[in-house]
Amino acid sequence: MNPPLSTDPIVKFSNVALGYGDFTVLQGIDIEVRQGQVVAMMGGSGSGKTTLLRAATGQITAKAGTITVFGKDIAQVRGEGLRELRQRMGVLFQQGALFTDLNVFENVAFPLREHTQVSESQITACVLDKLDAVGLRTAAHLRISEISGGMARRVALARAIVLEPELILYDEPFAGLDPISMGITAQLIRGLTDRLHCASILITHDVAESFLIADQVYMVGQGKLIASGTPEELSASQDPYVHQFLKGEPDGPIAFHYPATPAFSEWLNQQTGGRS
Ligand SMILES: Nc1ncnc2c1ncn2[C@@H]1O[C@H](COP(=O)(O)OP(=O)(O)OP(=O)(O)O)[C@@H](O)[C@H]1O
Numbered sequence: 001m002n003p004p005l006s007t008d009p010i011v012k013f014s015n016v017a018l019g020y021g022d023f024t025v026l027q028g029i030d031i032e033v034r035q036g037q038v039v040a041m042m043g044g045s046g047s048g049k050t051t052l053l054r055a056a057t058g059q060i061t062a063k064a065g066t067i068t069v070f071g072k073d074i075a076q077v078r079g080e081g082l083r084e085l086r087q088r089m090g091v092l093f094q095q096g097a098l099f100t101d102l103n104v105f106e107n108v109a110f111p112l113r114e115h116t117q118v119s120e121s122q123i124t125a126c127v128l129d130k131l132d133a134v135g136l137r138t139a140a141h142l143r144i145s146e147i148s149g150g151m152a153r154r155v156a157l158a159r160a161i162v163l164e165p166e167l168i169l170y171d172e173p174f175a176g177l178d179p180i181s182m183g184i185t186a187q188l189i190r191g192l193t194d195r196l197h198c199a200s201i202l203i204t205h206d207v208a209e210s211f212l213i214a215d216q217v218y219m220v221g222q223g224k225l226i227a228s229g230t231p232e233e234l235s236a237s238q239d240p241y242v243h244q245f246l247k248g249e250p251d252g253p254i255a256f257h258y259p260a261t262p263a264f265s266e267w268l269n270q271q272t273g274g275r276s
Contacts, residue, residue: 008071009034010167010199011056016065018051023261024063025051029225031218035166038193038200040210043220044245046258049203052220053169056201057089058082070166087115090165092157094172098144104131105140108158115163130158133195134188150181154188161192168192170202174209182206186213207246211235219245 009032017027025048033039041049054060055067058074067074069085077085098107108127112118118126131137134154139147147155153173160168173189174182190213193200204210210217211231219227219234219242227234227242234242243249 007034009068010070011201012066012068013052013055013062014066014068016055016067017063018048018055018060019063020060021263023263024223026220026223026225027064029065029220031225031228033167033199033201033216035199036193036197037215038190038202038213040214040217041201041203041220042205042207042210042217042245043226045205047221048223049220050171053171053201053203056169057086057091087163088166090160090163090168092160092168092170092173094175098152098155098159100144102144103140104136104142104144104147104155107144107155108162111159111162126162127158130162131155133161133192134158135184150177150184153177153181153185157185157188157192161196164196164198166198168196168198168200170200170204172204173202174204174206182209186210189213207248221245 011031011033013029013031016029016031017024018029019025029052031039031041031052041052043049051060055062056069056074058069058077061075070088072081072085074082074085099110102110105127108130109123112123112126128137128140131140134157136151136154136158139151139155144152144155168189170189173185177185186209189200189202192198202210202214211234214231217227217229217231217234218225221241227237227239229237235246237243
């Protein structure tokens with residue numbers, strides 16, 4: 001029998017503001033991610049999804065509010081403490097860069113060799129198990145140049161889970177995949193979350209796939225959290241932003257133009273010598 005899932009949030013944003021320099025991207029953000037959950041962070045281009053992911057991994061600090069990860073205030077954790085927290089996370093970047101001079105097996109084995117002292121036979125068993133979980137056990141011997149883009153994504157996923165993280169962060173996991181690979185990836189994310197009893201956060205534009213597997217959805221836009229709830233709750237929302245995003249409509253509150261910032265005005269002034 002599986003141990004009961006912890007009820008404490010793995011990631012918690014409390015009234016958080018995020019940005020770069022003087023530019024505030026998002027404010028008033030409240031998010032909770034719990035063990036066993038798949039949580040989708042959605043929003044238009046430039047709305048701040050990647051910024052949320054950077055904040056959750058401690059790459060940037062909040063301008064206001066508090067972010068706790070595994071119960072620790074991430075702003076107070078530095079150096080070795082931050083490395084320890086990050087070891088409990090698996091991050092799957094969009095370009096899940098694999099080492100092209102290593103075969104599939106060695107790519108997945110890499111974090112084990114880097115971060116643990118386990119024996120060669122344990123490495124073999126663990127890597128084959130993770131490759132099996134992504135359907136690529138029998139591709140272990142292949143070179144990276146011999147596998148397709150979709151397979152490479154799955155190898156990167158096997159590598160991201162090889163240390164059995166408690167939190168997995170996926171940056172646009174469906175981008176550039178054909179419909180079948182998208183469906184496979186979505187079911188993999190759900191299946192791995194359930195099997196590893198971890199939490200998964202996905203940053204995505206893809207409504208159909210993420211709504212099939214997410215427990216909670218957070219939608220950001222216009223510098224704030226526009227909506228949050230289950231996929232069913234969001235689907236029933238009358239909010240015009242949520243409606244436009246879910247239906248992919250060109251007209252609505254989601255602006256096509258990137259908003260003007262003080263930095264742009266300053267640049268334009270310099271560029272035109274104040275003639276604009
Ligand atoms: N390192 C940075 N320095 C300054 N501004 C940044 C930086 N990274 C992102 N931004 C700005 O922050 C805003 C949010 O960017 P972010 O990458 O989080 O959006 P996103 O929702 O992930 O977008 P997309 O879906 O297009 O990848 C954008 O206006 C972007 O220009």
